[in-house]
Amino acid sequence: AVASHRAVAASYTGTAALEPRAESQVVAKTSGVALAVLVEEGQRVTAGQPLVRLDPDRARLAVAQSEAQMRKLENNYQRAQKLVGQQMVSAADVDQLRYDLENVRAQYRLATLELSYTTVVAPISGVIASRSIKTGNFVQINTPIFRIVDNSRLEATLNVPERELATLRAGQPVTLAADALPGQSFTGTVDRIAPVVDSGSGTFRVVSAFDGAAHALQPGMFGRIRIDYDQRADALVVPRLALLDDGEPAVFRVREGKVARVPVKLGYAEGPWVEIRDGLAAGDQVVTAGKVALRDGTTVQVIADPKAKTVAAAAKPADKAGSKQ
Numbered sequence: 001a002v003a004s005h006r007a008v009a010a011s012y013t014g015t016a017a018l019e020p021r022a023e024s025q026v027v028a029k030t031s032g033v034a035l036a037v038l039v040e041e042g043q044r045v046t047a048g049q050p051l052v053r054l055d056p057d058r059a060r061l062a063v064a065q066s067e068a069q070m071r072k073l074e075n076n077y078q079r080a081q082k083l084v085g086q087q088m089v090s091a092a093d094v095d096q097l098r099y100d101l102e103n104v105r106a107q108y109r110l111a112t113l114e115l116s117y118t119t120v121v122a123p124i125s126g127v128i129a130s131r132s133i134k135t136g137n138f139v140q141i142n143t144p145i146f147r148i149v150d151n152s153r154l155e156a157t158l159n160v161p162e163r164e165l166a167t168l169r170a171g172q173p174v175t176l177a178a179d180a181l182p183g184q185s186f187t188g189t190v191d192r193i194a195p196v197v198d199s200g201s202g203t204f205r206v207v208s209a210f211d212g213a214a215h216a217l218q219p220g221m222f223g224r225i226r227i228d229y230d231q232r233a234d235a236l237v238v239p240r241l242a243l244l245d246d247g248e249p250a251v252f253r254v255r256e257g258k259v260a261r262v263p264v265k266l267g268y269a270e271g272p273w274v275e276i277r278d279g280l281a282a283g284d285q286v287v288t289a290g291k292v293a294l295r296d297g298t299t300v301q302v303i304a305d306p307k308a309k310t311v312a313a314a315a316k317p318a319d320k321a322g323s324k325q
Helices: 057-084 091-116 306-324
Strands: 004-027 032-037 050-054 119-121 126-131 144-161 173-178 186-193 203-211 222-239 250-255 258-263 265-270 273-278
Touching: 004 126, 004 265, 004 273, 050 144, 057 091, 144 222, 173 203, 203 222, 222 265
Parallel strands: none
Antiparallel strands: 004 144, 004 222, 032 050, 050 119, 126 144, 144 203, 173 186, 173 222, 186 203, 222 273, 250 258, 265 273
């Protein structure tokens, strides 16, 4: 392979599962029979949208009862205010009526609130992920009946070693490859970084955000995440296969039919490429296959050399002619 210039990025890689930024378990705040289930799994809903209508008869009767008591006390209080000026009712009785009226008004508001709970509404906007209720079921108070996830924005959390704390920051580009969607890659950004390092694990949390609505990403998908924190647009690179596995970074450079072991200084590594900061120049040929059999100064013939192929092709006709003779 020939040492050449290309863009290379420094990155941190890890694996994580995608999670919705917002998720809610919808529970019934009152009990009753489900008269109508208005949504199904997979349906998108908005915050405040009705999901289930429960039987409201008992709650309506409670509202009517408390309203009647409230109207009665309002009339008594107004009458007492007129009579207190004529000294026919004591001020203490008027105060007692006022307190009773405020208490009944609170009971009326509470009954009205309980009536509103017979219509279960979505607390957040999102997609119905699961439904555990059917029309005609009796629903107990605080029973989970729906699960809503907001998949418009998905998050992936990485636990990164503390040595990377100085290199990562919010806003850096992130690339995600999901196992469920082979051959596709998705882009996002580092949304936030935890301000503290966990003393037990020596890591800190890095949360990346992805636009789930614009892609096929779904909560729960497992993905491989790469955070690019620096990039060099014109770096000298060689394939990783050219590096020797004998301690200090080095490669076999081919020049005039011989190989020489050349120590190199490495920079960033990205995919199959590794940056060479010192030791090679652009255009230098390095050995990528057959390194085990080589020693410093060994004479070699590059099999993939275009010049060798040309010579071999030119020699074939002569060989054929000689065989005929």
